[in-house]
Amino acid sequence: MHLYSLVSLLFLSLGALVKCAAASDWCYSGCYHSPGQWADLGHPCGGKRQSPIDIVTAEVKTDPHLLNFTFVNFSSPRVIKSIVNDGQTVKCVLENNEVEVSEGGLNGTYSALELHFRWGDDEHHPGSEHTVDGHRYPMEMHVVSPKKGFSVQNAANDSEGIAILAFFINANDNEETLGPWSELTAYLTNDNGTVAMNHNISIDDLIGNVDPTKFYRYMGSLTIPDCSESVVWTVFQDPINVHTSLVERFPAKTGLTDVHRTTQALNGRSVFASPAVSPPGHSWCHEEEACQYGPSLWHTMPHSYCGAERQSPVDIEAQAAVPDESLGAFSFTNFDDKNAIMYIVNTGHSVKCVLKDDTVEVSGGGLQYNYSTLQFHFHWGSRDTNGSEHKVDSKRYPMEPKAGDITSSEQTNATSDMEVWRKLTSYVSAVENISSDFMDEISIDDLLGDVNRVEYYRYAGSLTTPSCNEAVAWTVFKESVKVDKDLMMLFPANTNYSSVFRPTQPLHDRIVYTTAAASNAADPADPAAPLLLLLLLTCLCACSRSVRL
Structure with a gap:
């Protein structure tokens, strides 16, 4: 089977859930029975x-x-x-x-x-x-x-x-x-x-x-x-x-x-609208002529930050990255939990895997607080068009899943278990129009394999879909996960939409930092050049203090 280097950026949506004292049996953050554990209280919080x-x-x-x-x-x-x-x-x-x-x-x-x-x-x-x-x-x-x-x-x-x-x-x-x-x-x-x-x-x-x-x-x-x-x-x-x-x-x-x-999760439920509701449909999309608001018009949408000056994705220039001694190793909590994925859903703009609340966490890596991972989702192009959002030295890669990152390789000794990816991508056809409960035991560690999580870039940016909130610390890891191209192509084939990525945005006066010990980015001419992106939403708070970049 022909394999090639395919970057797929897994998008981890992270919210700061800080461990503060709580007086009641349940809380939103800061106690044992935060939302991810509400079902443990003997209530139907884990129902359908x-x-x-x-x-x-x-x-x-x-x-x-x-x-x-x-x-x-x-x-x-x-x-x-x-x-x-x-x-x-x-x-x-x-x-x-x-x-x-x-x-x-x-x-x-x-x-x-x-x-x-x-x-x-x-x-x-x-x-x-x-x-x-x-x-x-x-x-x-x-x-x-x-x-x-x-x-x-x-x-x-x-x-x-x-x-x-x-x-x-x-x-x-x-x-x-x-x-x-x-x-x-x-x-x-x-x-x-x-x-x-x-x-x-x-x-x-x-x-x-x-x-x-x-x-x-x-x-x-x-x-x-x-x-x-x-x-x-x-x-x-x-x-x-x-x-x-x-x-x-x-x-x-x-x-x-x-x-x-x-x-x-909707779990098969229907949502109805009154006859007076404006006609349904996605007002924004990733292709310019396919809807009311293509990427060049996102900034004109109501409540949008998409025209601001700290937008993502960007083109990372490896030689211009500034070493930062504070960018140390990450601590990943429950990335090995094989039951953390609750369900997978087609959002109409992407495919995302939703995780159990308060289960998977990230800290370290120059971050001030612990962050609880909520979901990861994917961006892709087509078989003939590269679809990563970020670039490295002006090179766009075939795909970018947000949360981790994936490539496929000419080599057969991929760094992740291909069987795990076969199980994950088998759900893509099942969610063509709906969500699906996730029944397999797969951890984020299983998906990432033995990828190097010590060397990375860091910059301040935004979400890459409307409303493009500028509350994101982007971490771009240098080594990629290698995944079979045919598995990655299941995303555009089964969702019936491709080119699911935003063009790169001006860097303006922002600085891209790199871990002090990190080597320069791989040669952009190398089809196996790595790109792993971990999205950290610094948009929520720790106790009463807001996280700021």
Whole structure:
């Protein structure tokens, strides 16, 4: 079988989950029962109908029965009774039996108890729980309503016992978006406890101009333990616009950051849209003429950083790299865990493998904190077109998987176990249009083999897909993993899209560093030249300190 050098960059999406003390049985970070261990609490958090999810608009089905809601007392200025900081989030407690939701495809009338919030860290580190085509908003607000006449316990035991209305919150600098949110955020405090609401603020005041006829619907769960699979989710398409300074008050004044659960596997569930929702489809893509926003127009998209000056990928000039003594060895935790991969999914832009929460970690390597690896995904070209995102000395390689990196080689003694890659790539055809649970026992170490993880480059950059957040420390390892070309070609062949990569971006005044002992990059004329990229998202926080490059 003909083999050749094929770089495939495995993309590890990493979030800083710092080990701080927590007072409750579960937490978002800093205790044993963080999200990856919630299922160990004896709750259904490891079930098949979990929330939140990524709403892939190209796969959404229109449901003609999802018509207008009936909202009772959403306009009342006196229904918010108090505001509570419970140490996990902030919630507004509503007056009993005053606020109701019905119609909109719901099976009955639901009585709203509270609304609460999910958020991240700052503008580069968004914190909505649901995502749309992979886009995460800065915040998300939930209006939680058990079925009318049901106790909370009875509602939690009913498959449609709880209706949650989810509103994305978008940050902007329009002074007109201050309003009632300015009054609400004045109540935020870092002290756990309850504060009586003394201002007249209605739910409609907070929702603003959101179109209530445009929404998505799916069956899911609570997003905190006990993760009861009893929720009818309504996720509104339009975001609430809130002034950036007020969005920033949530983490700043409460001391709580990254209070959101990661997206969960869809597991065959369908997501529906109301007839009023804008036609589904991916607004951005990797090929210029294939959609509304090709790579040259990403910078014009809403909430985009793609036109900023610290963008990725880049062309790495080996001779210009500056040695840095601080770039030492990495510490990889549970890279040998053969059960870390939960599922594999076709996102419509790539194929990604999602890992168990709080299982795989990276530290060292000149990084200040421990980082928990969430997923890895792939970028590729075609059989005739090279598709790596990064270049080394102006050479683009055939493929780039983000998290590790892969090449295929003319040699038969590849550095990784080819059987492992056969197992992994066997899932690609299974996820042509859906996600698939990962049933094989494969670790990241199995995929990387004996690749050298000591010699590497480092530079400050961005995500390579919209919204191109500039919160990434890129580590480019010099040695590659060698994988059979035919296995790599299963990605474009089975997903029906190719050229899944962003062109290189100007370096501007950035410096590319290299480990002090590292040799120069391999000869770019050598087809086996290595390229291994490890993406570290420094966008989340450690305790109350933000990670900065």
